Amino acid sequence: MKTKNIKKERRLKVRYRIRKKISGTAECPRLAVYKSNRDFYAQIINDEAGKTLLAIDTRKMTGAKHEQCVKAGEELAGSAALKNIKKVVFDRSGYIFASNIRAFSDAARQNGLNH
Numbered sequence: 001m002k003t004k005n006i007k008k009e010r011r012l013k014v015r016y017r018i019r020k021k022i023s024g025t026a027e028c029p030r031l032a033v034y035k036s037n038r039d040f041y042a043q044i045i046n047d048e049a050g051k052t053l054l055a056i057d058t059r060k061m062t063g064a065k066h067e068q069c070v071k072a073g074e075e076l077a078g079s080a081a082l083k084n085i086k087k088v089v090f091d092r093s094g095y096i097f098a099s100n101i102r103a104f105s106d107a108a109r110q111n112g113l114n115h
Contacts, residue, residue, distance in 0.1 A: 011095065019091070022091060024044075024047040024088070029044045029053055030045045031043075031044050031091060032045055033093055035095065039058050040069050040072060042104065054079050066099070066100060072107075073104040073106070073111070077107070077111035085113070089115065
């Protein structure tokens with residue numbers, strides 16, 4: 001899997017290394033995030049059953065990217081609370097834990113989602 005994009009290649013290597021170690025269960029599902037140049041996506045996944053329990057994205061949200069990520073974290077935590085999901089394993093997908101990833105994570109934590 002050689003690409004010309006060294007940054008993407010590095011992220012994918014880290015992503016595979018992370019995914020070997022963590023997995024979502026019914027009691028503690030996995031919170032996976034993905035970001036594109038325009039949007040931010042997050043989903044809560046039960047890997048044992050192969051089901052996505054909740055998903056959210058910023059495609060319809062307005063405002064700055066940082067604000068959109070904070071809003072997405074708050075909404076996902078609220079939806080998770082309605083489905084009695086209190087604890088998750090955070091899968092950052094190889095992204096550096098800074099900026100929008102951190103904003104999303106902190107907003108989810110502040111609204112009751114432990115990880």
